[in-house]
Amino acid sequence: MTKIIVRGGKRLSGTVRVSGAKNAVLPILAASLLATEGDSVICDVPLLDDVMTIQKVLASLGATISYQDTTMRISAGTIASYEAPYELIRKMRASFLVMGPLLARIGKVRISLPGGCAIGTRPIDQHLKGFEAMGAEITLGHGFIEASTSTRLKGAKIYLDVASVGATENIMMAAALAEGTTLLENAAKEPEIVDLANYLNAMGAKVRGAGTGLIRIEGVESLHGVTHHVIPDRVEAGTYMIAAAITGGDVFVEGAIGDHLTPVISKLQEMGVEVLESDNGIRVKADHPLKSVDVKTLPHPGFPTDMQSQMMALLLVSEGTSVVTETVFENRFMHVEEFQKMNAHIKIEGRSAIVSGNMPLTGAKVCATDLRAGAALICAALRADGETEVTGIHHVDRGYVDITGKLASLGALIHRVEAEEEEQQAAEVENVLQAKAVAAVEQVKEAAAVIAAAELDSASSFKREKEATVLKVQPTWA
Ligand SMILES: CC(=O)N[C@H]1[C@@H](OP(=O)(O)OP(=O)(O)OC[C@H]2O[C@@H](n3ccc(=O)[nH]c3=O)[C@H](O)[C@@H]2O)O[C@H](CO)[C@@H](O)[C@@H]1O
Numbered sequence: 497m498t499k500i501i502v503r504g505g506k507r508l509s510g511t512v513r514v515s516g517a518k519n520a521v522l523p524i525l526a527a528s529l530l531a532t533e534g535d536s537v538i539c540d541v542p543l544l545d546d547v548m549t550i551q552k553v554l555a556s557l558g559a560t561i562s563y564q565d566t567t568m569r570i571s572a573g574t575i576a577s578y579e580a581p582y583e584l585i586r587k588m589r590a591s592f593l594v595m596g597p598l599l600a601r602i603g604k605v606r607i608s609l610p611g612g613c614a615i616g617t618r619p620i621d622q623h624l625k626g627f628e629a630m631g632a633e634i635t636l637g638h639g640f641i642e643a644s645t646s647t648r649l650k651g652a653k654i655y656l657d658v659a660s661v662g663a664t665e666n667i668m669m670a671a672a673l674a675e676g677t678t679l680l681e682n683a684a685k686e687p688e689i690v691d692l693a694n695y696l697n698a699m700g701a702k703v704r705g706a707g708t709g710l711i712r713i714e715g716v717e718s719l720h721g722v723t724h725h726v727i728p729d730r731v732e733a734g735t736y737m738i739a740a741a742i743t744g745g746d747v748f749v750e751g752a753i754g755d756h757l758t759p760v761i762s763k764l765q766e767m768g769v770e771v772l773e774s775d776n777g778i779r780v781k782a783d784h785p786l787k788s789v790d791v792k793t794l795p796h797p798g799f800p801t802d803m804q805s806q807m808m809a810l811l812l813v814s815e816g817t818s819v820v821t822e823t824v825f826e827n828r829f830m831h832v833e834e835f836q837k838m839n840a841h842i843k844i845e846g847r848s849a850i851v852s853g854n855m856p857l858t859g860a861k862v863c864a865t866d867l868r869a870g871a872a873l874i875c876a877a878l879r880a881d882g883e884t885e886v887t888g889i890h891h892v893d894r895g896y897v898d899i900t901g902k903l904a905s906l907g908a909l910i911h912r913v914e915a916e917e918e919e920q921q922a923a924e925v926e927n928v929l930q931a932k933a934v935a936a937v938e939q940v941k942e943a944a945a946v947i948a949a950a951e952l953d954s955a956s957s958f959k960r961e962k963e964a965t966v967l968k969v970q971p972t973w974a
């Protein structure tokens with residue numbers, strides 16, 4: 497089992513660079529399917545497990561992909577299949593984002609219901625409602641969705657019941673090639689939506705209003721490949737800001753954009769953390785004790801649900817009691833049980849967690865129940881007394897580029913043990929034990945031999961004595 501081992505108590509300092517945003521690059525790579533001409537060149541791609549998964553989905557549909565360092569080149573001139581493979585779609589929620597581009601580009605798609613982190617039920621009704629409004633016929637059965645349209649999709653007025661990030665992105669991509677204008681109301685406003693709109697517009701689309709609740713998309717006949725730089729990952733940046741604050745450290749998070757992190761920055765400042773924004777990053781300085789604050793997750797520009805568990809880790813070591821309320825997903829408190837193994841005192845009441853601050857955290861064996869839970873446990877471990885072993889690392893690998901390397905560069909005592917490495921270590925220990933056992937047997941044998949020799953020696957001297965005696969008592973006639 498792969499694990500990350502952290503010895504807590506080190507104050508972090510130095511500079512850490514943020515990678516490209518996972519939640520921006522995934523829809524952008526899906527949108528590359530819309531380019532009939534020219535290659536799409538995507539720069540600052542974070543090389544994460546999720547990126548590898550979507551790359552495989554695109555390849556299975558007929559796109560050609562190559563990459564060098566963090567630059568990916570996609571050629572989607574030919575789409576060879578309308579069927580997205582089940583094994584890939586079930587692995588990751590964002591792979592469902594190929595539905596909009598496929599419908600718009602070839603008018604047909606067969607895709608399984610998506611998987612992803614177990615943080616709630618995560619329906620896709622708003623995506624489907626949007627496609628249906630644009631003229632797609634949709635059937636559902638046996639865990640699969642089939643959608644088709646005999647003509648080009650038609651622009652429509654679509655009101656989202658919830659400001660869903662994924663539905664906004666999927667509908668925006670489909671509408672980019674639809675006939676006529678689409679008005680998307682109650683759209684999500686996340687920075688990743690704006691990045692996708694910028695990418696689509698560079699490809700030749702006409703998307704206006706991204707970042708507000710009303711997006712207007714005027715459909716165009718075709719789109720072409722372009723070069724695009726992905727925005728920095730605000731959740732990764734926020735995680736390093738928490739890591740700095742929880743250790744009472746002083747860290748410059750290079751590349752972090754203040755405007756994308758307003759709710760996180762303002763909560764940190766309320767707690768007494770010094771946050772200094774500049775053109776090329778954000779510096780975080782903290783001196784304990786920190787004050788407790790209440791946090792409620794909301795769609796952007798509210799406090800991001802993807803930062804809730806990391807924030808909870810920080811609240812565990814602040815003075816007083818805090819209330820953390822999760823309104824975006826109905827089951828995103830699974831990290832609480834793991835924190836409790838580290839001596840955290842947290843009580844869940846409905847959609848809120850009552851967090852007792854100022855608890856001396858202790859190292860423990862814990863498991864990442866989802867991506868951000870894993871990051872939060874690592875943050876708590878940086879502050880805990882003793883050693884913490886975090887398993888469930890495949891979740892963390894979905895969203896953090898080299899988290900151990902980046903934290904170690906800030907002075908954290910952290911390392912990763914790969915499953916094979918662990919097996920190898922176990923085999924080495926077994927070899928050593930076996931060698932010791934063999935040596936012990938040899939020693940026992942040697943000792944036994946010595947004893948036997950001694951016994952033999954005393955037996956022969958006894959025999960010699962006896963013989964001597966016998967000789968002595970021999971009759972004179974012999
Ligand atoms: C790859 C990606 O970008 N993932 C992010 C995206 O996920 P994702 O796009 O899946 O999240 P959504 O914004 O769609 O989900 C928000 C809420 O809307 C509900 N909902 C969503 C769609 C739908 O058709 N019907 C419906 O009821 C969901 O169950 C959830 O309660 O936004 C989430 C909310 O900021 C983040 O936590 C994820 O990190």
Ligand SMILES: C=C(OP(=O)(O)O)C(=O)O
Pocket residue numbers: 519588589590612613615802867868895
């Ligand atoms: C929940 C997340 O991702 P996904 O939507 O891909 O499951 C996340 O990034 O925290």
